[in-house]
Amino acid sequence: MAGDSFPAQEIDTSRPHPARIYDYLLGGKDNYAVDQQAGDALTAKAPEARISVQANRAFLQRAVRYVVGAGVGQILDIGTGLPTSPNIHETAQQAAPDVRVAYVDNDPIVKAHADALLSQSGETSIMLADLRDPQAIVDHPDVRRIIDFDEPVALFLVAVLHFVTDAEKPDAIVATLRDALPAGSFLVLSHATGDLADRREAQAVYNNASATMNLRSHAEVERFFDGFDPVEPGLVQVPFWRPDTPQPARSEEVGFYGGVARKTG
Numbered sequence: 001m002a003g004d005s006f007p008a009q010e011i012d013t014s015r016p017h018p019a020r021i022y023d024y025l026l027g028g029k030d031n032y033a034v035d036q037q038a039g040d041a042l043t044a045k046a047p048e049a050r051i052s053v054q055a056n057r058a059f060l061q062r063a064v065r066y067v068v069g070a071g072v073g074q075i076l077d078i079g080t081g082l083p084t085s086p087n088i089h090e091t092a093q094q095a096a097p098d099v100r101v102a103y104v105d106n107d108p109i110v111k112a113h114a115d116a117l118l119s120q121s122g123e124t125s126i127m128l129a130d131l132r133d134p135q136a137i138v139d140h141p142d143v144r145r146i147i148d149f150d151e152p153v154a155l156f157l158v159a160v161l162h163f164v165t166d167a168e169k170p171d172a173i174v175a176t177l178r179d180a181l182p183a184g185s186f187l188v189l190s191h192a193t194g195d196l197a198d199r200r201e202a203q204a205v206y207n208n209a210s211a212t213m214n215l216r217s218h219a220e221v222e223r224f225f226d227g228f229d230p231v232e233p234g235l236v237q238v239p240f241w242r243p244d245t246p247q248p249a250r251s252e253e254v255g256f257y258g259g260v261a262r263k264t265g
């Protein structure tokens with residue numbers, strides 16, 4: 001059972017949380033019975049869910065190496081999730097030790113776990129904030145301490161925008177963040193989809209969770225990249241974004257799109 005060392009008031013075990021369901025699907029141990037039940041209900045409705053989250057995580061690692069290889073020295077990761085090794089700063093700093101990483105999540109449990117993990121490092125920080133208030137993230141002193149918005153930034157919105165409803169205007173959220181980034185910055189984004197199979201029942205598993213799941217089509221996800229120039233191969237199912245190992249079995253079933261794009265102007 002997770003969380004023994006964290007303040008009880010921060011831990012809501014009465015309903016599933018996206019970060020903990022994801023951790024369960026990845027084989028982690030920072031989750032509770034409600035999250036495990038939701039994860040099992042999800043895989044019953046969408047048998048590819050486990051391979052999808054693993055493929056998403058592998059995409060995240062490749063994208064980190066790509067942006068660091070392109071010379072970006074700072075990463076703003078919104079919707080961080082529970083620490084999962086290797087974390088972004090570990091992969092990034094392996095390639096370039098002085099890369100700085102600002103992590104943002106709206107789940108206090110994520111922050112508590114990340115605080116414990118990051119306490120030794122001066123190059124990283126985790127802050128509690130909500131993607132649905134993007135200007136507050138850009139203005140946050142803890143973000144400003146790590147991120148210099150006059151230098152290129154890699155903005156990571158990986159497996160998080162599907163927790164934002166259409167009514168919450170995800171396009172406007174991404175546009176606000178984009179406008180804060182200087183030219184030469186990157187957007188790394190992945191998003192769950194129901195394009196490949198009818199996943200309405202799987203989506204409904206999140207109706208009782210702390211955030212709902214909002215599956216989107218390829219065209220809808222592609223719109224989040226407005227104002228950026230796509231890096232080849234564009235928006236594809238995550239296993240097919242610049243693979244560096246042989247494709248795992250059933251890659252074509254993976255229900256996440258992912259892509260990387262660069263802000264040029």
Ligand SMILES: C[S@@+](CC[C@H](N)C(=O)[O-])C[C@H]1O[C@@H](n2cnc3c(N)ncnc32)[C@H](O)[C@@H]1O
Pocket residue numbers: 018019022056057060078079080081082104105106107110129130131132157158159160163164211
């Ligand atoms: C599925 S996990 C993804 C973790 C990581 N980005 C990855 O792809 O491996 C989604 C994370 O987004 C966070 N999240 C959901 N809605 C959010 C919001 N409105 N603002 C900030 N974080 C949010 C959840 O708490 C969770 O930690």
